[in-house]
Amino acid sequence: xxxxxxxxxxxxxxxxxxxxxxxxxxxxxxxxxxxxxxxxxxxxxxxxxxxxxxxxxxxxxxxxxxxxxxxxxxxxxxxxxxxxxxxxxxxxxxxxxxxxxxxxxxxxxxxxxxxxxxxxxxxxxxxxxxxxxxxxxxxxxxxxxxxxxxxxxxxxxxxxxxxxxxxxxxxxxxxxxxxxxxxxxxxxxxxxxxxxxxxxxxxxxxxxxxxxxxxxxxxxxxxxxxxxxxxxxxxxxxxxxxxxxxxxxxxxxxxxxxxxxxxxxxxxxxxxxxxxxxxxxxxxxxxxxxxxxxxxxxxxxxxxxxxxxxxxxxxxxxxxxxxxxxxxxxxxxxxxxxxxxxxxxxxxxxxxxxxxxxxxxxxxxxxxxxxxxxxxxxxxxxxxxxxxxxxxxxxxxxxxxxxxxxxxxxxxxxxxxxxxxxxxxxxxxxxxxxxxxxxxxxxxxxxxxxxxxxxxxxxxxxxxxxxxxxxxxxxxxxxxxxxxxxxxxxxxxxxxxxxxxxxxxxxxxxxxxxxxxxxxxxxxxxxxxxxxxxxxxxxxxxxxxxxxxxxxxxxxxxxxxxxxxxxxxxxxxxxxxxxxxxxxxxxxxxxxxxxxxxxxxxxxxxxxxx
Numbered sequence: 001x002x003x004x005x006x007x008x009x010x011x012x013x014x015x016x017x018x019x020x021x022x023x024x025x026x027x028x029x030x031x032x033x034x035x036x037x038x039x040x041x042x043x044x045x046x047x048x049x050x051x052x053x054x055x056x057x058x059x060x061x062x063x064x065x066x067x068x069x070x071x072x073x074x075x076x077x078x079x080x081x082x083x084x085x086x087x088x089x090x091x092x093x094x095x096x097x098x099x100x101x102x103x104x105x106x107x108x109x110x111x112x113x114x115x116x117x118x119x120x121x122x123x124x125x126x127x128x129x130x131x132x133x134x135x136x137x138x139x140x141x142x143x144x145x146x147x148x149x150x151x152x153x154x155x156x157x158x159x160x161x162x163x164x165x166x167x168x169x170x171x172x173x174x175x176x177x178x179x180x181x182x183x184x185x186x187x188x189x190x191x192x193x194x195x196x197x198x199x200x201x202x203x204x205x206x207x208x209x210x211x212x213x214x215x216x217x218x219x220x221x222x223x224x225x226x227x228x229x230x231x232x233x234x235x236x237x238x239x240x241x242x243x244x245x246x247x248x249x250x251x252x253x254x255x256x257x258x259x260x261x262x263x264x265x266x267x268x269x270x271x272x273x274x275x276x277x278x279x280x281x282x283x284x285x286x287x288x289x290x291x292x293x294x295x296x297x298x299x300x301x302x303x304x305x306x307x308x309x310x311x312x313x314x315x316x317x318x319x320x321x322x323x324x325x326x327x328x329x330x331x332x333x334x335x336x337x338x339x340x341x342x343x344x345x346x347x348x349x350x351x352x353x354x355x356x357x358x359x360x361x362x363x364x365x366x367x368x369x370x371x372x373x374x375x376x377x378x379x380x381x382x383x384x385x386x387x388x389x390x391x392x393x394x395x396x397x398x399x400x401x402x403x404x405x406x407x408x409x410x411x412x413x414x415x416x417x418x419x420x421x422x423x424x425x426x427x428x429x430x431x432x433x434x435x436x437x438x439x440x441x442x443x444x445x446x447x448x449x450x451x452x453x454x455x456x457x458x459x460x461x462x463x464x465x466x467x468x469x470x471x472x473x474x475x476x477x478x479x480x481x482x483x484x485x486x487x488x489x490x491x492x493x494x495x496x497x498x499x500x501x502x503x504x505x506x507x508x509x510x511x512x513x514x515x516x517x518x519x520x521x522x523x524x525x526x527x528x529x530x531x532x533x534x535x536x537x538x539x540x541x542x543x544x545x546x547x548x549x550x551x552x553x554x555x556x557x558x559x560x561x562x563x564x565x566x567x568x569x570x571x572x573x574x575x576x577x578x579x580x581x582x583x584x585x586x587x588x589x590x591x592x593x594x595x596x597x598x599x600x601x602x603x604x605x606x607x608x609x610x
Contacts, residue, residue, distance in 0.1 A: 024109040024110055024157075024158035025109060025110055025111075025157075025158060026108060026109065026155045026156055026157035026158050026159075027108050027109070027111060027112075027113060027155065027156060027157055028153065028154060028155045029058075029061075029062065029134065029135065029150050029154040029155075029156060030062065030150045030151055030152055030153050030154045032058070032062055032064050032066060033064055034077055035064075035066055035077045035078065035079060036066055036067045036068070036069050036072070036077070036078060036079070037051050037054060037055055037066050037067065037068045037069070037078075037079045037081055038068075038069055038070070038072055038078050038079065038080045038081065038084070038086050038087065039051050039068060039069075039070055039081050039082055039084065040070070040082055040083055040084020040085070040086070040087070041070055041084065041085075042084065043070075043082055043084070044082075044119060044120060044196070045196040045197045046119075046120050046121060046123065046124045046196060046197060046198065046199040046200075047081060047082035047119075047123045047124070048197075049124060049197045049198065050081050050082065050115075050123050050124040050126075050127040051068050051081040051082075051127075052068075053124075053127055053128070053131075054079070054081060054115075054127045054130070054131070055068060057131050057135065057137055057145075057147055058135070060147040061135050061136075061137070061147050061148065061149060061150045062149075062150045066079065070086075071086070072086050075090070075091065075112075076091070076110065076111035076112055077111050077112070078090065078112050078113070079112075079113040079114075079115070080092065080093075080112070080113065080114040080115065080116065081115055081116070081123060081127065082115075082116050082123040083095075083096045083116045083123075087114055087116060090112055090114065091109070091110055091112055092107040092108075092109060092110075092112040092113065092114040093114065094107065094114065094116070096116055096117060096118055096119075096122070099117055099118030099122055100118045100122070100164065101118045101119060101120060101121055101122060101202075102117065102118060102121045102122050102125055102164075102165050102168075102188075102190070103117050103118045103122050103162070103163070103164050103165075104116070104117035104118075104122045104123070104125050104126035104129060104162070104163050105117065105126070105160075105161065105162045105163075106126055106129065106130055106159060106160075106161050107159065107160045108134075108156055108157030108158060108159040108160075109157055109158035109159070109160075110158075113130075115127055115130050120196065120199045120200055121185075121190060121199030121200070124185065124198070124199050125165075125188050125199075126163075128185075128186055128188065129163065134156045134159075135147070135148075135150065135154075136148045138463065138464075138467055139183065139186040139187060140440070140444060140464060140467060140468050141176060141183070141440050141443070141444075141468070142176045142180040142182075142183040144468060145186075146467045163452075165188070165451060165452075166418050166453065167418065167422070167423065167424055167425055167450060168202060168204055168423050168424055169190065169191060169202050169204045169206075169389065169423065169424025169425070169426070170188065170189050170190055170191065170424070170425065170447075170450040170451065171189065171190075171191040171192075171206060171424070171425070171426040171427065172187075172189055172426075172427045172429060172443065172446050172447055172450065173426065173427065173428045173429050173431045174429035174430060174431060174436075174439060174442070174443050174446075175429075175430060175431060175432070175433055175434045175436070175439065176434065176439070176440070176443055177189050177192060177443060177447070178192060178431055181193035181195060181198055182198070184198075185198040185199065187443075187447035187448075187451070188447070188450075188451040189447060189450070190202045191205075191206065202274070202424075203272060203273060203274025203275070204274045204275050204326070204389075204423075204424055205273060205274070205275055205276070205277070205328075206277075206351075206391075206426055207275070207277045207279055207328035207329065207330055207349065207351035207389065207391075208277050208279065208330070209243055209277075209279055209280065209281050209282045209330070210277040210278060210279050211247060211248050211259070211278075211279065211280060211281050212239070212242040212243045212246070212281050214258070214259055214262040214263075215227060215248060215255065215258055215259065215262075216239075216242050217236075217237055217238055217239045217242060217245075217246050218239075218242065220237075220258075221237035221238055221239075221246075222237070224237075224254070225237035226249065226252060227248060227249060227252055227254065227255050227258075228246050228247065228248060228249060228288075229246060229247040229248060229249055229286055229287055229288035229289070229290075230249065230288050230289050230290040230293075231285075231286055231287075231288070231289055232289075235249075236286060242281075243281050243282050244281060244282045244283045244286075245283070245286070246281065246286060247280055247281045247283065247286050247287055247288065248288065249288045249290055249292075249293060250288060250293055250306045250307060250309070250310040251288075251290065251292035251293050251296070251306060251309075251310075255310075256310065256313060256314070259278065259310075259314060260313075260314050260317045263276055263278060263314055263317075263318060263327070264317070264318070264321060267318070267321075267322050267325060273325065274324070274325065274326060275325060275326035275327065275328045275349055276318070276325060276326075276327060276328065277328050277329070277330075278310075278311050278314050278315075278327050278328070278329055279311075279328065279329045279330045279332075279351075280307060280329070280330060280332065280335060283333070284333045284334060285333075285334055287303045287306070287307075287334055287335070288306065292306075293306040296309055299340070299341075300339035300340045300341060300342055301337070301339070301340045302335070302337040302338065302339050302340070303334045303335050304331065304335040304336075304337060304338060304339050305339045305340075305342060307329065307335050308329070308339055308342050308344060308348075309342060311327060311329045311344075311348055312342070312344065312345045312348060314327055315327040315344075315345040315347050315348045316345065318347065319345070319347050323347070325347070326347050326348070326349040326387060327345075327347060327348050327349065328348070328349035328350070328351055328389070329348070329349070329350065329351070330351050330353055330391070331350050331351065331352045331353060331377070331381065332353040332355065332391075333353070333355065333356070336352065336353065336356075336374075336377050337377055337380070338377060338380040338381050338383075338384060343384045343385070344384065344385045344387070346386070348385070348387065349387040349389060350381055350385050350387065350388055350389070351389040351390070351391055351424075351426075352374075352377065352378055352381060352388060352389070352390055352391065353390075353391040354374055354390070354391065354392050354393060355391075355393060355495065355496055356370055356373070356374070356495055357370050357371050357374050357393075357495060358370045358371055358493035358494065358495060359393065359394075359404060359406040359409065359494060359495060359496065360405065360406065360409070360487050360488060360492065360493065360494065360503070361409060361493070362409045362412040362413055362416065363375065363409070363412070363413045363416050363417075364412070364416045368493060369493065370493050370495065378420055379420075382420060382421055386421075387423060388420070388421055388422050388423065389422060389423055389424040389425070389426070390417045390422045390424070390425045390426065391426045391428065392413060392417070392425060392426065392427050392428065393427075393428050393495070393496045394406060394410070394427045394428060394429045394442065394446065395428070395429045395430045395436060395437075395439075395442075395496075396437070396496070396497050396498070396503075397496045397497040397586060397587060398496075398497030398498055398499075398586050399497065399498075399499065399543070399585060399586060400430045400432070400433050400436040400437070400582070400584060400585055400586055401435075401436065401437055401539050401540050401543035401573075401577070401582065401585065402437060402498075402499065402500050402503070402540065402543055402544060402547075403437050403438065403483050403500070403503060403505065403540050403544065404437065404438075404503070405480075405483040405484045405486075405487040405488075405503055407438070407441070407442060407445060407457065407461065407480065407484065408457070408484055410427075410442075410445050410446055410449055410457055411445070411449050411453070411455075411456070411457035414449045414450060414453050415449075415453045418453055425450060427446050427450070429442065429443070429446070431587075432583070432584040432587055433581070433582050433583055433584045433591075434580065434581045434582070435536055435539055435576075435577065435580040435581055435582035436582070437539070437540030437543070438480070438537070438540065440464075440468065440533075440536075440537075441461060441464050441465070441468075441480075444460060444464045445457050445460050445461060445464075448460050461480070462477070465477050468533060469520070469524075469530060469533055469534060469537075470524075470527065470530050471523045471524060471525065471527070471530065472520035472521070472523045472524045472530055472533075472534050474523070475516040475517070475519040475520040475523065476516070476517075476520055476534070476537065478516055479513055479516040479517070479520075479541070482509065482512060482513070482516075483503075483505070483509075483513075486503075486504045486505055486509055487503045487504045487505070488504075489504065490503070490504025491504075492504055497586075499547060499550075499551075500543075500544045500547050501547075505544055507548070509544065510541070510544040510545040510547065511545070513540075513541035513544060513545070514541055514542070514545055514569075516541075517534065517537075517538040517541050520534045520538075521534055521535070521538075535576055535579070535580070536576070536580045538576065539573065539576045539577060539580065539582060542569055542572055542573035542576065543573060545569050545573075546566055546569050546570050546573055546598075548562060548566065549562065549563075549566045549570065549598060549601070549602075550594065550598075552598075552601055553597075553601075554601070555600065555601045555602075555603065558601055558602075563601075563602055566602070567602055570598055570602065574591075574595055577591055
């Protein structure tokens with residue numbers, strides 16, 4: 001009965017079509033011989049690059065190198081990259097006049113394809129979307145792009161899709177992204193380069209600690225200690241570390257004058273900026289307790305009271321001269337709680353930081369006490385501010401090589417931020433080293449979710465493991481599952497760093513990790529590329545294994561039996577770190593510091609190497 005009904009329905013639909021109507025057809029990507037790539041006469045740099053990228057990857061997938069042209073003399077077998085008169089007048093033509101700078105549209109039908117978007121990045125992002133979704137290309141790491149052969153038959157479409165990315169700022173502060181702008185743009189991270197070929201960066205810059213740049217104690221502290229925060233009866237007018245040992249007295253009129261002048265001078269030199277930071281230094285509690293600052297903070301039930309009063313005043317001065325520029329400030333540590341009555345000006349941007357939050361549970365987990373407080377503060381900011389951005393943390397910042405089992409929370413966290421009306425998200429990762437734990441996989445998941453929060457992180461993880469580690473994928477998958485299961489079962493709530501035990505890992509887990517990586521190496525066999533990828537990933541397992549010796553200060557405190565057991569593991573760990581460029585153990589310490597200390601403890605001569 002169902003089959004008869006559907007058949008009748010299809011017949012009615014076909015009969016109801018005008019005699020001249022032709023139902024749209026898809027395009028066979030395995031039969032592109034004779035096609036071309038069409039760009040506009042007024043093409044911009046990123047659209048030229050988009051056409052080159054499309055041409056190169058399609059050639060890898062199909063074996064056909066499509067010519068790039070600006071004029072056409074026949075109606076079909078064209079791939080239009082970007083806007084222009086030929087595209088708009090084609091059967092798949094459309095206007096991008098109302099598109100935002102990253103909006104994109106893809107139309108596939110009847111022997112024509114159009115990929116175009118807003119300028120400067122929409123068309124380029126549209127090309128990468130097409131390559132991923134219709135050719136199966138995967139930009140896995142900076143040095144590994146998977147391009148599957150198209151085969152003998154690959155029909156796609158008909159398609160007409162529009163995409164507006166939900167985040168206007170997407171930043172992932174990992175080594176591969178920061179130092180590889182081509183990879184960053186393929187992953188649609190829009191904060192890393194001004195190169196017009198890559199579409200430039202979003203005008204919305206990261207809000208960061210800036211008071212110490214604008215008013216360092218080394219410049220003003222000696223003559224004007226009153227400019228700086230009063231803490232326990234003392235003005236913090238001297239600082240060994242400018243960014244963390246002091247802050248400003250935000251009710252001092254001279255401080256307001258100096259900061260405002262600095263801000264206006266910076267904006268004059270940088271007319272392309274969409275925002276500017278006016279923000280506290282990097283500390284937990286060194287804000288000013290002078291009577292004037294304290295009176296505001298007590299009235300507002302938050303040290304954010306004096307800070308936001310100050311930022312609002314600067315924002316008013318900025319608005320007079322630069323009405324389109326946002327003034328951003330961090331809601332960080334002591335200033336995370338919104339003030340009771342003061343509201344941000346319309347041109348003020350709040351970047352809320354989750355540094356106190358647990359990395360093992362989703363931010364919106366009601367059973368995680370650390371995260372509940374963050375959600376309360378985020379809700380409070382949403383009630384008074386329309387310009388919310390997020391600074392989230394995605395690495396072990398005291399030990400880059402120790403596992404941070406947070407892969408399961410990336411997807412729900414980003415979705416929560418977007419559902420909470422965040423306009424931008426910064427995922428802070430291990431910027432300083434190319435071999436932080438699980439960094440390649442974590443990058444792939446973070447970048448994908450920031451661009452499209454509807455994708456499944458679990459699917460992305462499985463896809464990455466299969467494509468990047470090949471025959472060795474299964475034990476690596478089991479290793480990752482073990483890490484996350486152990487951490488979740490521990491009942492702990494760690495935030496941004498700490499020893500392995502803080503994440504619920506012990507010596508049994510360390511040995512299990514080494515065993516799984518030994519299995520992965522065996523499965524890699526003679527495939528040198530796979531073996532090296534497994535070796536790089538195994539650094540984190542070796543780091544957990546040598547945890548018992550990491551904190552030993554003196555050779556006499558080391559048990560001889562432990563030293564004998566640790567020696568080959570330590571040797572392997574540092575050898576792998578050297579091979580894959582793991583030069584730092586955390587943001588402030590080079591790996592050579594613990595390297596030299598452990599060599600000394602183990603009695604290894606200074607002129608020898610692991």
